[in-house]
Amino acid sequence: MAVLLGIDRCSQENFSLLKGKRVGLITNHSGRDSNGRSTIDLLYNANGVKLTALFTPEHGLRGVADDAVSDAHDPITGLPIYSLYGTRLRPQPEQLLEVNVLVYDIQDIGVRFYTYISTLKYAIEAAAEAQIAFLVLDRPNPLGGQQIEGPLADADRLDFTACHPIPIRHGLTLGELATLYVRELKLPLQLDVVRLEGWKRSDYWDATNLTWINPSPNMRSLRQALLYPGIGLLEFTNLSVGRGTDTPFEWIGAPWIDARKLAAALNAASLPGVCFIPVQFQPSTRQYAGQTCSGVEIIVTHREVFRPVRTGLTIALALRQLFPEHWEPENYLRLLANQKVFQAIIQGAPKEEIFTMLEEDEQAFRERIAACLLY
Structure with missing residues (x-):
């Protein structure tokens, strides 16, 4: 209909x-x-x-x-x-x-x-x-x-x-x-x-x-919109999120990343509905414009079980663990806007512990909005 x-x-x-x-x-x-x-x-x-x-x-x-x-x-x-x-x-x-x-x-x-x-x-x-x-x-x-x-x-x-x-x-x-x-x-x-x-x-x-009408210059498809809640979180750190390419938010990278190492770690995390492929790309604008970046392409395989925010947080944990001398996480808090979760990432907490924090907030929000739903 x-x-x-x-x-x-x-x-x-x-x-x-x-x-x-x-x-x-x-x-x-x-x-x-x-x-x-x-x-x-x-x-x-x-x-x-x-x-x-x-x-x-x-x-x-x-x-x-x-x-x-x-x-x-x-x-x-x-x-x-x-x-x-x-x-x-x-x-x-x-x-x-x-x-x-x-x-x-x-x-x-x-x-x-x-x-x-x-x-x-x-x-x-x-x-x-x-x-x-x-x-x-x-x-x-x-x-x-x-x-x-x-x-x-x-x-x-x-x-x-x-x-x-x-x-x-x-x-x-x-x-x-x-x-x-x-x-x-x-x-x-x-x-x-x-x-x-x-x-x-x-x-x-x-x-x-x-x-579909692009609601903003770099939001060019439903696929990118679905990835944005997790990948967009990373963009104020020293990482390219694909702006300046044909597929923003569908991949992340930087000159200092070992693409195969990152892809292997993320695939080993067994996140539902998503897989990661090693890639190289060169943004034309924004972070690392004109430089070759190594990283991963994020492929959603089953959107009903895919959780973009949990995926983005798992990427942040992997960057912190694999490339601690290169990834600069300070600005990750800017869009995350939650000090408790940010500290857990900085301290390298298990992702399951962080996901439990999310569940508490998500349930509290469901209760808050019950009277506001129109559909």
Whole structure:
């Protein structure tokens, strides 16, 4: 069964929730209906709806920027485009003077440090402060809604890449995340979610019959999105995670790695649903640009049992054990955002001990979100 997006259902209902409203739209190139029509165009041309401002997240309105994004004007609608990734990370009071409802329509990938969900939280807070309503046009979690994985972010490590104490693979849609934010922050906010139709928690993206649009420059497939919760964790260390190649997040490497040694150790760990192949590659940008890196390609063989965060943590343990003089783990904490798990990796704890830590956090989160699930 084809999935209907929040924007599809909103359009079918003739935008009744937005009639007579002055709308600020938080979106980017991924904000499209299932026929590929831009949410900007649909709202701008909707009868009785006044689109007054556009807000855009990391990577900009077209999803191609890799640095800070500047304010601009949309040449088609003439509307101001306010950047939420640059000198400011949230809508400002003066930008909301002509807005009485903020609408959010951006495709997420289900990972805590993917910053679109931080933009969602900050925008919700701004709407509550400005005493305006908030509407989420819901979209599927490409990784499904059944698997939750990873440690919770520590309360004292919350920032733009860990905006709320949630696991790395959170298993929620944006509408459910918004519900969680409002509930746990106790915000005085009118929140509405235009729900998906036809989506089940067991559905990965390829069960939706929806077209994949790269939500950011280096997220080019469902396969990469599935690997990202574990491999993305490594990218602030002195390791290439494949950025600057055709297959980011599908392999890791560095000039100092013995590829066969690493692959053998990781395969010996007997992680479910994944295997590792020794490779060499040369990134064109980012870490080790122009240098030959040795490492491993990560092959998911059975995604239903594959656990990307546990896989990423096992890779970190192997790097710590096999290449202690080369791998620099200090920045691993930046995206992991959990001091207890980080210390366990530094100390070389058995992976089973670390996995037990994860299970405690995952179960606690399942209990927290029970009242927020919409599907």
